[in-house]
Structures are given as C-alpha cells and as structure tokens.
Amino acid sequence: MPVGVSAAQWTDWAWQMQHRIRTAEQLSRWVRPTEDEVRAIALLADRFHFVITPYYASLMDPDDPDCPIRRQVVPRTAELNDPAGLADPLREVDHSPVKNVIRAYPDRIAFCVNNECALYCRFCLRKRMVGDEEWAMKKRELEQGLEWIRSTPEIRDVLLTGGDPLIFSDDRLEWLIAQLRGIPHVEIVRLGTRLPVTLPFRVTPGLCRMLRRYHPIWVNTHFNHPKELTQEAAKACDRLLRAGVPVGNQSVLLRGINDDVDTMKRLCEGLVRMRVRPYYVYQAQLLEGTAHFRVQIERGVEIFRALRGRTSGFAIPLYVLDTPRGKVPLLHPYLRGREGEDVVVETYEGGLWREPNPQ
Numbered sequence: 001m002p003v004g005v006s007a008a009q010w011t012d013w014a015w016q017m018q019h020r021i022r023t024a025e026q027l028s029r030w031v032r033p034t035e036d037e038v039r040a041i042a043l044l045a046d047r048f049h050f051v052i053t054p055y056y057a058s059l060m061d062p063d064d065p066d067c068p069i070r071r072q073v074v075p076r077t078a079e080l081n082d083p084a085g086l087a088d089p090l091r092e093v094d095h096s097p098v099k100n101v102i103r104a105y106p107d108r109i110a111f112c113v114n115n116e117c118a119l120y121c122r123f124c125l126r127k128r129m130v131g132d133e134e135w136a137m138k139k140r141e142l143e144q145g146l147e148w149i150r151s152t153p154e155i156r157d158v159l160l161t162g163g164d165p166l167i168f169s170d171d172r173l174e175w176l177i178a179q180l181r182g183i184p185h186v187e188i189v190r191l192g193t194r195l196p197v198t199l200p201f202r203v204t205p206g207l208c209r210m211l212r213r214y215h216p217i218w219v220n221t222h223f224n225h226p227k228e229l230t231q232e233a234a235k236a237c238d239r240l241l242r243a244g245v246p247v248g249n250q251s252v253l254l255r256g257i258n259d260d261v262d263t264m265k266r267l268c269e270g271l272v273r274m275r276v277r278p279y280y281v282y283q284a285q286l287l288e289g290t291a292h293f294r295v296q297i298e299r300g301v302e303i304f305r306a307l308r309g310r311t312s313g314f315a316i317p318l319y320v321l322d323t324p325r326g327k328v329p330l331l332h333p334y335l336r337g338r339e340g341e342d343v344v345v346e347t348y349e350g351g352l353w354r355e356p357n358p359q
Contacts, residue, residue: 002029002054010054013202017118021052027074030057034065040075048127048289050075052119056198059227068225068257073119078292085288087128091324098148099141104326108157110192111145113137113176117164118199123252123293125285130163146179153185159220161192166202170210177214189214194222196247200236208243220248220279225258229270237274248279251317252293253303255284259295261306268307268315278317283330285322297321297330305332309348 001010009015021027024038033041041050052073061067065074092102092110100112115129115136124130137145149155158180165173180186195202196219211217219240223229237247249271251258258264268278281304284294304319320327336344342354 011201016053031062036077037074040077044075053199079289082289082291089285098144101145110159110161112162113160113165114163116167123290150183157188159190164193165191166193166195174210181214190218192220196221196236197223197228200232203236203239208239212243217245219245220250223249224251226266226270234274248277250280252282253295253300254293255295272315281317281319283321
C-alpha cells in the first residue's frame, strides 16, 4: 500500500479505478521502467493503451522487467514485431448476429456487455475493442442484444463478458441479469471476469448478495501465475463461493510467465486450495502484438502430460485451442489404439497397458 493512502481507500474498488496507472511517469512510482518499456508506452499509445490498477501494480517486482506480473500489463516494443498476428483470430465479428453478441455454438453465446476492464492485459484477445469507444455498449444496444436472445430459443447459456461485466455498478449488472433471468430458455448465466485477480475489492458483500438472488450464476476468472494468488484474491473468491457461485479459472499459456511444469503445478494447486477449479488453459492465439507470448503447442502438451499423475486429477485443467469453430482439446494421445481384443493405452509414466475390450 502506498504511503499516504489509507486502508479504507486502498480496499475501495472505486478508489482503485480512479487511481489507475496510465502514464510512464505514474508507472515509475511503482517500478523502475526500462527504456524499452517507456518507449513502448509512447509507441503503442494509439494502438492499445496500458492501464493498471494500483493493487495489481503492487504485485510487480520493481527491479525485474521479467516479473510475470509486470510482463502481463506493461507494454514492450516486442508488440510491434508480429507479422503473423491478427486483430480477430477467432473471427468473432463473423459470428456476431447483433453488436457484441458472439455465437460460436448453437446453444450458448458470449455477450460482450462493455468494452472496459480494470486493467488491460497485453495479450488480451479483444484488444481490438477494449478501451475503444466504437465497442462501448449503450443501454439500447444492450436491449437489442437481450431481444435477440429472447427471439433465439436455442440459447440456454449466456456468458457475460467484455471488457469485464464487473466494471458495471451493482444496479446496472442486476438489471442485466434480471432481464436474462426473465427469458425462459436461458438456464445459466456466467460472468467472465478478471477482477478477482486484478481488483479483488470489487467482489463486495453487496455484489455477492445480489448475485445470490439469480442462481444459477457461475463465474470464470483468470489467474495466470502463482503470484496472483494473494490473500485479497482468495477472499474475493471465498465471498463468491459462500454466495453459492461456483468459480472456475481460465488461464492462458504464456511464454516466460507460466510455460514450465513447476509454475503451472503451483498455480493449479494454489487454485484448488482456494476452492477455484482449474478449468481451461488456452493456447495463446495468433493475436496481433503477442508473438513474444506464444508457446509452441508441442511444449504445452508436454507440460500437461507432465502434470498427469503428479498432482490431483481435478487440479489439472484442460489445455485447449480456441478456433473460429470452437474449442479443441490439445491432449497427449494416451489412447494408442487397438490390438485384437485389447485396447492399448499409455499410462502417465510412459508405460503401456492392454485393457481387454472385446469387439
């Protein structure tokens, strides 16, 4: 906590939002920025701004530019060197029947209800829209999205995302959830939010009381590294869980941040201790400005193969590649094939087992 800031201010999510870091000068109060970081802040200002909450900045190592927290949110000039990167690798715009509604599956949608986050991750899948006024959602546009959902009875599962839905006030978020709860064919409402990680003070008792009224509500959040598993984050997740809201985690595999077995194991086991389910780990997309984050898929398969048998099964997330045609699991081929009346499988330590399985 900075000098001169009271505990009441520090734990007030509105204060945190009002005092977010947006310039190199403000950043220098938290870390000693490198020349590359300062230069990147200036060069990328028109492409993808940087915004960091004071809470998340307090987790950064002030002397190490390779700090896994710092690398996620502080720009680097490497973002300018990515000839293969795409603005919309999942072709979400092509799957959008109305503004900010993304339908990649027959029965569920992602509803990008705003274009703001507490901070901007440098690997953000939707950096094309985050912070861009063109993608902001006025109430009438939210109502158009709701009307499309009402008129599409196949939709049973709605993910509220963005941006981040917890940027909304409790009243505005409740209005939106209540509208969805009034649609008979909508069975499940999910919130995709990184605020338990980047601004855990947003998860207030009042927010949890409100969510409790509209079950079933699910939350998927986004921890990438064990350093993010703080006491504050654990308390935020605990409040949600005590309100009956299951919490799952969706990480991204990121080079130099979590692309080794030890870090991923500590992250997943730490999540389980917090009663947060390690759900997915995504292969980083072919997204503009992220070549320095991307890990070879073969390396990702090795990491999750190495976890099998070496930690609790429910602590191992599913490693997936998201595509314009949906998510595809990236699994080591444990099923080796059939030999006569047996099916041959590979065990976690590399041995073979023949299971009688008559045709």
